[in-house]
Amino acid sequence: MKISKLSPNFEVSDIRKTVLFYSENFGFKLVMAVPETQDGVDQILFEDKEYVYAMMQQGAAEIMIQRSDNFKTDVVFSEGMPIGASVSFYMEIEGIENLYQSLQNKNLEITELKKTWYGMHEFYLKDLNGYILSFAEKLE
Structure with a gap:
């Protein structure tokens, strides 16, 4: 086995607020975001859409953020655990x-x-x- 990358996936309550926090405070840039409809990806956050997932990058560091309801569906082990x-x-x-x-x-x-x-x-x-x-x- 060879591990080529490790990217934390943060469970969050609000994608938009978290993207803003990491971009304003640490210079992370939005790579992509998945709207609630999950029918594609956006390169920017649109005001009229809610999001369930986003990926951000700053230099070689990459983080993923996923809205709690969507995270708990995907990561079943997290059920009942706090953010x-x-x-x-x-x-x-x-x-x-x-x-x-x-x-x-x-x-x-x-x-x-x-x-x-x-x-x-x-x-x-x-x-x-x-x-x-x-x-x-x-x-x-």
């Missing part, structure tokens, strides 16, 4: 201090930016759906 996670999505980035400063006044749940014993400068943030994002940069 959110007890796992963090750890991302190595460049420019951590600039990112941290840009998020400071946005009323987000965010930890202090700290230097770790394992040689990283990092902080954690909880997204609007309860997922834990970790941002890290190697110390020089």
Whole structure:
């Protein structure tokens, strides 16, 4: 077996709000979105449509977001489980201090930016759906 890519699929309550959150705060771009009708894909979010799925990308990072009702149908093991996670999505980035400063006044749940014993400068943030994002940069 060879794994060629790992892309998290976040269960979310609102596709549009989640796309906006990840694009405004972290520079993710919408790759595609699937409307409720599931009869095709859109490259932009149309105001008159509701969506059940979207894929976003920023550099080599890719995330999928799927509306809760649709997610629970596809991922039957998730039935009865709340949205959110007890796992963090750890991302190595460049420019951590600039990112941290840009998020400071946005009323987000965010930890202090700290230097770790394992040689990283990092902080954690909880997204609007309860997922834990970790941002890290190697110390020089």
